[in-house]
Amino acid sequence: MDEFATLRHDVRAFIAEALPARVREKVRLGLEVSKEEMVDWQRRLAERGWLAPHWPEAWQGQGWSAARRAVLQEELVLAHAPETGGISIEMIGPILIHHGTPAQQQYFLPRILNQEHWWCQGYSEPNAGSDLASLTTRAERHTRADGSTFYRVNGSKIWTSYAQYADWIFCLVRTDTEARAQEGISFLLIDMRSPGVSVRPLIGIHGWQLFNQVFLDDVEVPVEMRVGEENAGWSIAKSLLEHERLNLSRVAENRRRLAKVRAIGNEVMEAGEPMRNRPWFAQRFHALEVRLETLAATVLRFRRLERQGGALGPETGMLKLLGSQLIQDIENLAVDALGPDTLAYDRMAHFEPADLEPGRSPYAAAASARRFVTRGYTIAGGTSEIQHELLAKQVLGL
Ligand SMILES: Cc1cc2nc3c(=O)[nH]c(=O)nc-3n(C[C@H](O)[C@H](O)[C@H](O)COP(=O)(O)OP(=O)(O)OC[C@H]3O[C@@H](n4cnc5c(N)ncnc54)[C@H](O)[C@@H]3O)c2cc1C
Numbered sequence: 001m002d003e004f005a006t007l008r009h010d011v012r013a014f015i016a017e018a019l020p021a022r023v024r025e026k027v028r029l030g031l032e033v034s035k036e037e038m039v040d041w042q043r044r045l046a047e048r049g050w051l052a053p054h055w056p057e058a059w060q061g062q063g064w065s066a067a068r069r070a071v072l073q074e075e076l077v078l079a080h081a082p083e084t085g086g087i088s089i090e091m092i093g094p095i096l097i098h099h100g101t102p103a104q105q106q107y108f109l110p111r112i113l114n115q116e117h118w119w120c121q122g123y124s125e126p127n128a129g130s131d132l133a134s135l136t137t138r139a140e141r142h143t144r145a146d147g148s149t150f151y152r153v154n155g156s157k158i159w160t161s162y163a164q165y166a167d168w169i170f171c172l173v174r175t176d177t178e179a180r181a182q183e184g185i186s187f188l189l190i191d192m193r194s195p196g197v198s199v200r201p202l203i204g205i206h207g208w209q210l211f212n213q214v215f216l217d218d219v220e221v222p223v224e225m226r227v228g229e230e231n232a233g234w235s236i237a238k239s240l241l242e243h244e245r246l247n248l249s250r251v252a253e254n255r256r257r258l259a260k261v262r263a264i265g266n267e268v269m270e271a272g273e274p275m276r277n278r279p280w281f282a283q284r285f286h287a288l289e290v291r292l293e294t295l296a297a298t299v300l301r302f303r304r305l306e307r308q309g310g311a312l313g314p315e316t317g318m319l320k321l322l323g324s325q326l327i328q329d330i331e332n333l334a335v336d337a338l339g340p341d342t343l344a345y346d347r348m349a350h351f352e353p354a355d356l357e358p359g360r361s362p363y364a365a366a367a368s369a370r371r372f373v374t375r376g377y378t379i380a381g382g383t384s385e386i387q388h389e390l391l392a393k394q395v396l397g398l
Helices: 003-018 021-029 035-048 066-078 086-099 102-113 233-241 245-249 251-267 279-307 314-341 364-378 384-395
Strands: 119-122 138-143 149-158 168-174 185-191 197-202 211-222
Touching: 003 035, 003 066, 021 035, 066 251, 066 279, 086 102, 086 119, 086 168, 086 185, 086 233, 138 168, 149 168, 149 185, 168 233, 185 211, 185 233, 245 279, 245 314, 251 279, 251 314, 279 314, 314 364, 314 384
Parallel strands: 119 168
Antiparallel strands: 138 149, 149 211, 168 185, 197 211
């Protein structure tokens, strides 16, 4: 067996033993996974060394290559394991590893891995999304009588995913109002328990609390909690975008979701026959299969280039664009196939698999919610319109 085949075998064996059947079933059906279930699963992965194997050995990682990591992720996704780590493991962890002070690294990195600290990302503001550099949350530097220095932060952040669970937030704040937009921004780490931090839930159409608005009113942040130099926050935030660009295509996640639609096609009946035989369904389903395989082949092409040491250009931007549009069309087909059996707001999406209504497709409870959640995939991390603009300018030279 080659290196990757051995790894796939090991990951499958581990999942079979370590992933609780109830959690796996929840993920398979699209039901909501609780924070406790996430923490438990991430601890199991951390014990096996697989929560952040791409982190350097000095920080309990194993220095894995992107390709090896992708194999692990793919196996986890296809086996219906909960999505792990996003903001903590993929964003703030790497930022601290590359730009943090030794004290920040020693304090935060082990706590991220042992699940003591959950993080959220405070970039977007009510009037700063695609045009992030126009952010106005203000941080003013002050010195106390004892000589200690702190920033007083005022403003608000919005669309902050899972802030209700977070212990810390990393924020882009304006420290210089005179400088050019990108040059007056700093990167701060803020304890969510600090006086002046409050979280307002933003409940989605599906009844799920994915987002929040975070208000920062006279929050005092020690200057030691700044990452990088003052006013260098923009380049730190940008350095993140270069991490793991190929994974944005979500090939494995798309494959997993298409398998769900295949199951719906087999189980749900229309006009006396399985949905998979209905021409409208079959046509859309096969078109999605073709798009998925085309995307998978394109990702492989980039991976080969990466392995050969070639530079990955701005072309990789198309992978996020195509992968996020594909996942939306997959979820749209699931909803259309389930028809009136799936509702935008369905309390059962929070149920345990065993409590779902008998006689109803087990996918129905969460299908609409999943569709609305994936609607955000063409917005988060750079909207499709912005991706098109970048591709037009940087790749096609238009
Ligand atoms: C699922 C999800 C999770 C998120 N999580 C977080 C989080 O944890 N932390 C955080 O900080 N933010 C988060 N966001 C916010 C996200 O970063 C912003 O929604 C995104 O940057 C877009 O900004 P906006 O919503 O202000 O839209 P706007 O930038 O106002 O865009 C509105 C519309 O105008 C279009 N548009 C804007 N500018 C241009 C242009 N120059 N050319 C062409 N079209 C343009 C856009 O494409 C879009 O269709 C999340 C968003 C989603 C959907």
